[in-house]
Amino acid sequence: MYATGAVGQTHYGASVNRDMIEEGFIDDYMMPNLTAYNETCANLCNAMFSFRMLGIHGEAKYADIIELVMHNSGLSGISIEGKDYFYANPLRMLHGVRDYDAHADVTETPDREGYLACFCCPPNLVRTISNLSGWAYSLTDNGVHVNLYGSNNLATTMLDGSAIKLSQDTDYPWKGLVKLTVDECKSGAFDIALRVPGWSTGATITVNGKDAGVTATPATYAVLNREWQVGDVIVIDIPMETTFIEGHPRIEEVRNQVAVKRGPVVYCIESPDLPEGTNILDVYIDGEEPLKAQSQPEFLGGLTTIEAKLLLRENKGDAMYRNVRKPKWQELSTQLVPYYAWSNRGTAEMTVFMPVVWR
Known part of the structure; x- marks a missing residue:
């Protein structure tokens, strides 16, 4: 399970017999961000399953998962206006690095769409939201x-x-x-x-x-x-502290990286809050600076953003492997937005996990 409560790492997975299956799981701790599938329906079913387990066992951990999904990877499947949808919910988006038409019946998209050819997620999402009061x-x-x-x-x-x-x-x-x-x-x-x-x-x-x-x-x-x-x-x-979270060390993709979380809400950095032309992969977060919650009732339907200091790496290269020296940084004070609210300000790049620098 991802930090957002999402499940199902890949479009093409394998059964225990190594048979190829669609919308599946892969090896333990193999959890890509950019290519994460995390179908909206799968995330919602994680919450549905947890609600049924809650009814059987009465353990609060299952309600924790419901809350995590419904404030993050479930809600990210629908736009603020309630009319555009994601089928897949990755934790990182880079443009120009994937062919989103590479296979038939493609469901991964860089932007929410008003109509999904595989039309299970929109009705599943809205009926789950309408049923949530019953949970x-x-x-x-x-x-x-x-x-x-x-x-x-x-x-x-x-x-x-x-x-x-x-x-x-x-x-x-x-x-x-x-x-x-x-x-x-x-x-x-x-x-x-x-x-x-x-x-x-x-x-x-x-x-x-x-x-x-x-x-x-x-x-x-x-x-x-x-x-x-x-x-x-x-x-x-319940004190709402803003914290860094890290993944298990076996999740190689996020080693030495952190995500920002406040209460049940996971945050991300989105390109509209970065200088034009900034590569999302050049964004680091300053671990020494405080993270400040900022209520914004008029922004994206009303939400709380996080004020943070980011470091943009200046000396870099494009070679597969290259010599490395101490990075040069451009400091930037900007905002992080809830993960569920990304892709509501036009086409954007985004990442949940960022490398952290303590100086």
Whole structure:
């Protein structure tokens, strides 16, 4: 699985018997960025499978994967306007290096398209988005588990037949403060369990302004059991730190490279935010400089970008192999955008992983 929750590395893979199959997997840790297939439907099915596993095992790690896919490799399949689509979702895009018409029924494209000849991804994506509210909560023997965060209203019947209504108020995933209000409930004690994301550190939980008395352990559900009253307010505050993430050392393609992640959202650098003519492969990120979140409510439908200092390599060459000396850098302060939002400002190059320089 890629850092974006995407799966299926290649258009042409192989079975365990080495038979060629389309839309498949290849060897462990062999995870190309530029040629990554990562079909939108496959990514969505990763979330669907995880939802079913969540229903069987009740483990928060499965909800973490749903969240990762739906904020990244699932959502990247559709444009901000909701009318153009990607079939494949690579983690890097370079123009002029691949023949996108090299085989019949080509599905990889450098830009989203309004119509896909293989028309499974658009309806699969929009129906998954419309169904996502049904994944936000799960019912247990005596309670409710909160799987996904986002402003909503829940009105349902618990397994014992009693009515429950909850309202959730939050700007998640841009802010980590989530407020849940009990609007209707039964008189007896029951559970309200909150997912503590696996990526989180230092989350706190209060009930009516007082410490809830539970440990917010990452990748678990914090179970609150009490006789709830109408008007009770639960708050989970999840710090939204901007961090570097790296791949397993066996993923050779991203060794000595990092990606930027804030909460569940993976970021990328896109050519509209670089000087004209910059080669995306000449972009390094300065590991010493702070990464600053910047709310932009009017940009690409409203999102949070990351202010970062990049280093553009000046002394370079095009030979397959060449002598190397200490690089010369051009410094650039610019923005990183959420991976899901790339390719919404015209034809662009993009990369999720970048080499990092600590000076």
